């Protein structure tokens with residue numbers, strides 16, 4: 001079932017990702033961002049076919065792990081729409097769908113860590129991202145976005161939270177949140193070596209990983 005965004009919503013904030021698996025870096029960063037920005041919700045949106053990565057777990061497992069992680073969450077919600085679309089997942093298609101659902105005036109915001117933001121210009125029709133939405137870059141591991149990257153974006157940098165939230169699209173902000181030094185790659189590598197990752201991954205997600213025997217042969 002595709003979540004249908006009702007017209008009265010005036011903001012929609014998304015953390016897209018592979019979430020293979022979801023970890024505390026995603027969760028704590030999204031929570032801190034929502035608090036800092038005063039957003040009611042952040043929607044965690046697992047991609048469907050991750051055409052840019054090799055050997056990714058099936059979407060149904062990545063989605064189920066998000067449900068395990070966010071079971072009692074009020075602020076962090078899940079939007080599964082990309083896992084229900086056939087073919088490669090292109091963010092610009094998702095944003096067009098959200099814009100069509102929400103209308104021209106709604107504040108739409110896509111969250112990226114620094115690493116993902118550095119690769120944005122490789123995305124399909126990447127310039128259109130800024131026609132359809134705003135972007136927040138979280139300084140991952142304390143690393144700010146290099147100026148030469150943000151200068152190539154057809155977007156205005158905004159520093160004021162309230163002004164940013166009034167913009168439907170075309171702006172970006174950078175946030176230096178408390179860094180949470182963990183990646184899904186490190187977790188998969190640790191699991192492959194049968195090392196503990198418990199402090200970086202919610203227990204319910206660890207239980208799911210064990211139950212389904214995920215990441216045994218992968219790093």
Ligand code: ATP
Pocket residue numbers: 015016017018019020024025026029111112113114115116117138139140141179180181182183184185186
């Ligand atoms: P992988 O190691 O498999 O590439 P990942 O840990 O980067 O995975 P993704 O699901 O690809 O996780 O990330 C989704 C989004 O969350 C990206 O924008 C990424 O930059 C961001 N992100 C991931 N981990 C962190 C973290 N520890 N702190 C802040 N942002 C993060």
